[in-house]
Structure formats: C-alpha cells, structure tokens
Amino acid sequence: MEWRDLNYQETYICPVCRHGQIAALTLMDAFACAFCRHIFTSNLQEQLIHVEDSSQPMTWRWNGHNWKAANQLDVDLTIVVWLVGLALVLLPPALIWLSSHTFPPMRGSTWAWFPTVWISLTFGAHFTFVAWLLAEHYQVPVYITSKIWLREALGRR
Template structure:
C-alpha cells in the first residue's frame, strides 16, 4: 500500500496506544495524543510520523495508509539476521577447522576451542534476548 501524506488539519488514531486521537499542536509540525500524551513529528515530506518524546535510541516511525498506521521504524532489526548468522557460523567454522586440521587433540585444545565458541555465541544470545525484550 502506498503511504498517504499526513495532513496537520486531520485527526488520526494514535499509533502507540491505539485508543487516543492525534491532534495538531499549534504553530508546529507535530501531533499530540489526547490519551497517552506522546508527541509525534512529521518527517520525510509529511509522509512519516516519528515519535519525538522517547529515550529509545531508534526512533519509532509510522506511515499512514488511509485507514491504519504501518510501522516504518528503521532500527537494529534490519541488521539482526546477518549479525546472528555470522556470530553462529563463525564458532562452528572454527570448531570444524580445528577438527579437520591435523592438530594434536589434547584435552586442553578441546577445552580452548569450546571456550572460544562459547565466548562468540554468548554475545549473539544477549543480542537476541535484548531484541525480544524490546517488543
């Protein structure tokens, strides 16, 4: 669906709380929700509505389709899959390389390779858990 231009003279439902109405704030290019008191500003030639009053590092953004808001946030999600694949495949590749090469298989070598793999997987797990908590 093609986004519609957001008009300051119109009233829209709040994209955050879904119960309130957005009303234009006088002398600004911003909207305020009458229910949750969030403030939203216009961006990208009035096609995108961004949440302004947030401490979250990635701005939430929406586009109006004529009937509903479509989430247009650009955050860390777009880089999640390649980073997760890299962090999971790298330790597996390292373990495979250690088993294929003709290294002496001492218990200390196995322990070091497992420790290395664990240290590479833990940040991926923390990253995944932080993304799940955000939603």
C-alpha cells in the same frame, strides 16, 4: 472508507497506544496524543510521523487508512536483546536445578519439595521481568494502553 493524506487539519488514531487520537499542536508542525501524551514530528511529503519523547526511535507511515511501522529495528540489537532475555530466563533456574541435583534433599524429608518450587518461582519471576522489559523495548500497544489506564486509575497523570 476513503483514502486521505496525512495533514495537520485532521485527527488520527495514535500509533503508540492505539486508543487515543493524535491532533496537530497549535503553532507547531507536530502532533500529540490526547491519551498517552506522546509528541510526534511529521514529514507530510513522505506521510511519516516520528515519536519524539521516547528513548526508542519509532516511525510510522500513514497509508491512507492506518499506520504501518516504518522504522527498521537494528537487527544486531534485537538479537542481543533476545539472547540476554533468554539467558536471564534460563540460567538462574538452571543453576538452581544443577545445585539441587548435585546435592539432592534426602528422600522423604519434609523439605524435599522445596527445590522444585524454588526452580518454578525463579523461572516465573525471571520470565515476568524479561517479558516486561521486552514490552517496554518494543512499546507493545496493549502494554502501553494498560500502563496508561493504570496510571489514570491510581489518579496520577
């Protein structure tokens, strides 16, 4: 496969969903994906594209064959996101565990199993919620593709 410059005459794999093709929009200096419908502005001199219709500032550099992430994530924000996610996953089950060990159920009672199940359900629910938020924050390509396929399967575009 030969090296090729980023230009408006060719199509490229979408860096967001990694499924669709981006092509130039007519009469505009921009690209759009036919699958996920994201719109990108470009800097052809630096071989960069930037997604414009997302709340996350994402930029990719074309290296002649594929896209490489060019934006540097804000380290302070990344640490905060991970710390808040960790707290949301660990604190609620820890509080339930603490209360179930402070006031344990009577041994042999029919509901003695309930605190363990409640702790597990709380951990699972909070872990799922935080995983979804992280997938939205980092715009994971597998997540974006599955979200688009689900939207198309339900008949909404």
